[in-house]
Amino acid sequence: MITVGAASIAFGGNQSPKAGIFVAKIIIAFSILYGVLFSGLLVYFYDEYGQNVRSYTRLRYSLIESLGFSCLSCFVAGYFVWALNLG
């Protein structure tokens, strides 16, 4: 996260891309957001699970699954939109 933050501060916001590329970047940014939440919460929930095997409830399960698949879907969709706007 430090690397991502430092790279964004150093290089981000300098470009003026096409609207399509801009949309793709926003979708990829959502993929990063969902991915960070997925990783953090997965480790946290597993840690909690180590203290109580009933702690991984339906709410938590749904959250982890949806964050994981949203991350993957946004990653794929972002580059798909990007590819459509190339050339």
Add this chain to the structure above:
Amino acid sequence: MDINIYCFTIPVVVLPTTGCLLLFTILWLLFWWSHRGLGSFYFDPQDFVHYEKGVGRELPVSAATATFEPHIEYYTGSVKLMITVGAASIAFGGNQSPKAGIFVAKIIIAFSILYRKRETHDYGGSCVDCFWR
């Protein structure tokens, strides 16, 4: 950057943001609804074997001693890769306007990444398919 729809002017950022949030909400509702009636879930298969005795299902033999811990490493590793690639694309991508030949070469290289050969490694005595390593 704005988009004009009839008499409304919508910032471009609104459309992908709404789409991404909607996707997450739909997936969350789908998982929430499809698992109704279930109280909690086991991360470790060995706990499912110990507490529920498999509830009549035929479980893999390895379930008796299997934990979720190795999968956490695979999942976080995959997400780490996606975050790195995504962040690099956001920071550096879309600035170039290469010649047509360079553009074609990049597309071909992109396909070589997509079709990357799966490698098989030996981890701790068990042979696992590690696509992301």
